[in-house]
Amino acid sequence: MNELLRVLRGITPLKKEHQSIEIAHLEMDSRLVKQGTLFFCINGYTVDGHDFAKQAVEKGAVAVVAERPLALDVPVVIVRDTKRAMARLASHFYGEPTKRLQLIGVTGTNGKTSVTHILDTMFREAGQKTGLIGTLYTKIGDETIETRNTTPESLVLQQRFASMVNKQVETAVMEVSSHALHLGRVRGCDYDIAVFTNLTPDHIDYHETMERYLYAKSLLFSQLGNTYDGKTAVINSDDPASDRLIQMTTADVVTYGIKKQADVYGENIKVSAAGTRFTLHVFGEKTDVQLKLIGLFNVYNALAAAASAYVSGLSLSTIKASLEKVTGVAGRFEPVDEGQDFTVIVDYAHTPDSLENVLQTVQDFADNDIHVVVGCGGDRDATKRPVMGRIAVQYADRTIFTSDNPRTEDPDAILADITEGLDPDQYTVIVDRKTAIEQAIAAANTGDIVVIAGKGHETYQEIGRQRIHFDDREVARDALKERIQ
Ligand SMILES: CC(=O)N[C@H]1[C@@H](OP(=O)(O)OP(=O)(O)OC[C@H]2O[C@@H](n3ccc(=O)[nH]c3=O)[C@H](O)[C@@H]2O)O[C@H](CO)[C@@H](O)[C@@H]1O[C@H](C)C(=O)N[C@@H](C)C(=O)N[C@H](CCC(=O)O)C(=O)O
Ligand SMILES: Nc1ncnc2c1ncn2[C@@H]1O[C@H](COP(=O)(O)OP(=O)(O)OP(=O)(O)O)[C@@H](O)[C@H]1O
Ligand SMILES: N[C@H](CCC[C@H](N)C(=O)O)C(=O)O
Numbered sequence: 409m410n411e412l413l414r415v416l417r418g419i420t421p422l423k424k425e426h427q428s429i430e431i432a433h434l435e436m437d438s439r440l441v442k443q444g445t446l447f448f449c450i451n452g453y454t455v456d457g458h459d460f461a462k463q464a465v466e467k468g469a470v471a472v473v474a475e476r477p478l479a480l481d482v483p484v485v486i487v488r489d490t491k492r493a494m495a496r497l498a499s500h501f502y503g504e505p506t507k508r509l510q511l512i513g514v515t516g517t518n519g520k521t522s523v524t525h526i527l528d529t530m531f532r533e534a535g536q537k538t539g540l541i542g543t544l545y546t547k548i549g550d551e552t553i554e555t556r557n558t559t560p561e562s563l564v565l566q567q568r569f570a571s572m573v574n575k576q577v578e579t580a581v582m583e584v585s586s587h588a589l590h591l592g593r594v595r596g597c598d599y600d601i602a603v604f605t606n607l608t609p610d611h612i613d614y615h616e617t618m619e620r621y622l623y624a625k626s627l628l629f630s631q632l633g634n635t636y637d638g639k640t641a642v643i644n645s646d647d648p649a650s651d652r653l654i655q656m657t658t659a660d661v662v663t664y665g666i667k668k669q670a671d672v673y674g675e676n677i678k679v680s681a682a683g684t685r686f687t688l689h690v691f692g693e694k695t696d697v698q699l700k701l702i703g704l705f706n707v708y709n710a711l712a713a714a715a716s717a718y719v720s721g722l723s724l725s726t727i728k729a730s731l732e733k734v735t736g737v738a739g740r741f742e743p744v745d746e747g748q749d750f751t752v753i754v755d756y757a758h759t760p761d762s763l764e765n766v767l768q769t770v771q772d773f774a775d776n777d778i779h780v781v782v783g784c785g786g787d788r789d790a791t792k793r794p795v796m797g798r799i800a801v802q803y804a805d806r807t808i809f810t811s812d813n814p815r816t817e818d819p820d821a822i823l824a825d826i827t828e829g830l831d832p833d834q835y836t837v838i839v840d841r842k843t844a845i846e847q848a849i850a851a852a853n854t855g856d857i858v859v860i861a862g863k864g865h866e867t868y869q870e871i872g873r874q875r876i877h878f879d880d881r882e883v884a885r886d887a888l889k890e891r892i893q
């Protein structure tokens with residue numbers, strides 16, 4: 409244990425008889441403790457991990473890291489911040505795995521899942537074994553592991569990276585949420601490339617102001633390092649936050665965009681229902697690209713990925729080939745097709761900006777009416793609700809407001825926030841999401857587009873503290889079959 413703890417500064421030296429204690433595992437959840445574990449007491453939002461230290465010891469913890477003295481039969485190492493100590497010890501315990509991989513972190517309000525998947529396709533196309541950590545899952549090569557958070561806690565992260573190193577992964581791509589940055593989950597991650605997609609209102613419940621939200625995002629760029637050692641920040645120069653983020657890092661900066669001058673840019677963009685065409689310019693070279701992905705926002709995602717891949721040494725021909733190969737990510741602009749004569753799209757838009765982007769895209773090629781089914785999650789940023797309400801009715805010919813994941817909030821109260829200030833003639837409220845989707849599909853005519861927004865890939869609905877099975881795509885498919893019969 410002495411060897412492990414030596415990386416921590418400012419702790420009381422271990423007693424001699426404790427120095428040789430063998431640490432076989434690190435754990436922050438008492439329920440998962442095994443014999444030989446070093447247990448970290450984390451004071452969380454719901455409970456205080458210090459209250460579970462005794463249980464951890466009963467289950468086999470041989471030492472505990474805590475923020476205050478605890479009466480236990482095992483040594484208690486006192487630190488100022490257990491989360492910080494946990495990140496430090498985890499990266500050391502697992503052999504600093506991120507120094508042995510190319511690590512790319514992607515942050516921003518929207519597009520993280522999309523960009524990480526495009527990058528994953530690119531590195532695979534280049535013949536590399538890849539790892540991916542994000543909203544949908546963690547992937548190591550072709551093995552998929554379920555995850556609860558978009559960006560897991562440091563302990564889990566370092567363990568996953570170690571597993572990637574063991575399995576000869578060369579490049580790992582991960583989504584880095586603002587929560588993770590603020591809570592220090594990614595301390596100890598040695599990023600080679602940090603990517604910024606965009607910053608628009610979301611998570612104000614957590615960060616309180618846009619300024620603090622931006623500050624949290626900027627931590628990824630300050631974390632890139634203070635030395636000129638081949639690290640690169642890849643920044644969307646069309647986003648107003650770009651200057652601030654560029655200032656936060658001394659790493660090399662590569663910009664991408666469409667509107668302003670950038671190192672990597674797209675032009676001649678043509679969006680259609682079949683895909684998106686554009687000319688990709690990368691540091692003076694150019695090539696035409698035919699994306700299967702739809703929408704201007706996906707050009708941004710493609711540019712972010714292209715710039716990062718190019719920086720890491722992939723050729724323009726590999727970049728082009730993989731961009732053309734990328735199919736949609738689950739729940740992102742995902743069509744549900746049962747042979748009907750109108751279009752149904754399930755999309756994870758759960759922020760004002762993403763909803764507007766998706767509806768704008770749909771409007772650009774819609775021949776007939778646009779129907780939208782949308783709601784907002786409970787126990788989450790309430791300020792986005794009326795804004796999303798206004799956006800929906802602005803673009804749609806027929807809007808049904810419904811429940812997303814109400815969680816512990818009253819669904820009617822969430823819907824009242826969404827519809828605040830709207831003309832009641834512009835929308836219908838159907839609290840039950842299944843009924844809302846069924847009605848939207850029943851009302852669609854030839855050539856219409858039905859957008860079901862907010863839950864994308866999610867296969868559950870959280871009502872109260874319960875999670876029930878729910879999948880927008882399944883419900884839509886059943887409704888389509890019913891209609892066709
Ligand atoms: C607000 C928040 O971020 N909460 C995270 C936090 O939970 P918490 O603070 O409530 O934890 P807690 O239940 O109080 O437990 C405290 C400690 O006691 C321990 N414990 C608890 C019970 C027990 O019996 N024994 C025990 O030892 C726990 O293991 C933990 O170490 O720590 C957990 C473990 O890391 C996270 O899973 C959890 O994320 C929850 C699920 C969450 O919803 N987080 C959201 C806000 C979030 O982080 N979202 C971003 C994506 C956002 C986006 O961009 O879309 C993400 O990265 O996922
Ligand atoms: N670059 C972009 N700009 C704006 N909107 C986007 C962009 N890319 C995707 N979107 C929209 O945002 C939704 C979420 O996209 P994606 O899952 O890639 O983002 P994310 O940042 O991973 O989100 P989350 O923070 O919830 O994990 C998509 O379904 C689409 O509607
Ligand atoms: N990671 C996002 C996902 C939101 C998805 C939406 N369906 C909701 O439940 O609000 C969040 O936790 O804010």
Ligand SMILES: [Mg+2]
Nearest residue numbers: 520521543583
């Ligand atoms: Mg995501």
